[in-house]
Amino acid sequence: MTKEKNMDPKEFDLKPGENEQYKPVKADLVCPHCKKKSTMTLRACVNVSLHPEEKEQVLDGSFFQYTCPSCGEKISVSYPILYDDMGKALMIYLLPDETEVALEKLNAQQSSWSEDMLKAAKVCTMRAVRNINELCEKIKIYDAELDDRYVELTKAFVFAQFIKQQPGFQAVQVLYDRQNGDDGLVIMGKDGKTLWVSWPEGLYDEVINMFSERIGSGEGTAYELIDANWSMKILAGKP
Ligand SMILES: [Zn+2]
Incomplete structure (x- = not known):
């Protein structure tokens, strides 16, 4: 099992389906090994229908791996991100920090969703998970065509x-x-x-x-x- 470092960038206000919102966010990271600070780019969304290769990267953990520029240590960094598989009508939100609170906030944003977005949400399976292992588990469950x-x-x-x-x-x-x-x-x-x-x-x-x-x-x-x-x-x- 990979040890995860949780990140909680403040700038997350996402509406699934509206790709222009999914801008990368810069975040500071302190390396747990050498304690030096560096800046990494966090993604707000993985759309595996548009980028199928990223599904494999999520499953093998490389998607969340960051290499410290100072010492070369590989760090698995988890942060709020939406995994979107339009082909399977599956949306999984990774919420590693205070999952329940973050989930409540996320669902409260629905009042500002467009009609189209709400329609899409009705046909999609929408899930929240606490860590990368659980995200991979959900992906495997739906790959196996199970509920x-x-x-x-x-x-x-x-x-x-x-x-x-x-x-x-x-x-x-x-x-x-x-x-x-x-x-x-x-x-x-x-x-x-x-x-x-x-x-x-x-x-x-x-x-x-x-x-x-x-x-x-x-x-x-x-x-x-x-x-x-x-x-x-x-x-x-x-x-
Ligand atoms: Zn380092």
């Missing part, structure tokens, strides 16, 4: 089973992945150990059958945090 809401619920069942078999295992992150054609979970432990658990055959479809009525089609126009907390609320039967 992240059912994936989160399936993760909860599979992880509960895993913990029964390995009590005391301290997981720091649990992420969906597809390996050798199998859907499953990458479970990262506190000790740095990473385990792979594949999903039981048919579980994902069973989860859809169990919950589709309850969670609906999800046609909102707000960015949503669909994560373990969300699935716990659904499993607890909360509205």
Whole structure:
């Protein structure tokens, strides 16, 4: 897992779909290695429909990698950025700093969106994520043509089973992945150990059958945090 340094530039007021707003922003960065200050350019948006090569860079982490000009240290820098895949009607906002607060602010900006933008938002899947790993997870889920809401619920069942078999295992992150054609979970432990658990055959479809009525089609126009907390609320039967 990459260590991330969070940046929170003040100049973020974004309306998805309005590309002229997506101007790069300069930000100062203090190198964690040599402590020297340098200026890096932060992007406000990754549009992988226009720049497909950038999708690979996001997935392999190079998109967020910055090389310190003083000492050459490679630093993974995460900051608010919109990942926009028009082909998949998927918009994912990375909000690494105070995610819930930032999300509320972002959704409050909707009152100033144009009619066209609101129409686009209705057909798009709109998500917020806390870190680069979660951003990559969402991309992989939609590449696998799955729905992240059912994936989160399936993760909860599979992880509960895993913990029964390995009590005391301290997981720091649990992420969906597809390996050798199998859907499953990458479970990262506190000790740095990473385990792979594949999903039981048919579980994902069973989860859809169990919950589709309850969670609906999800046609909102707000960015949503669909994560373990969300699935716990659904499993607890909360509205
Ligand atoms: Zn440095």
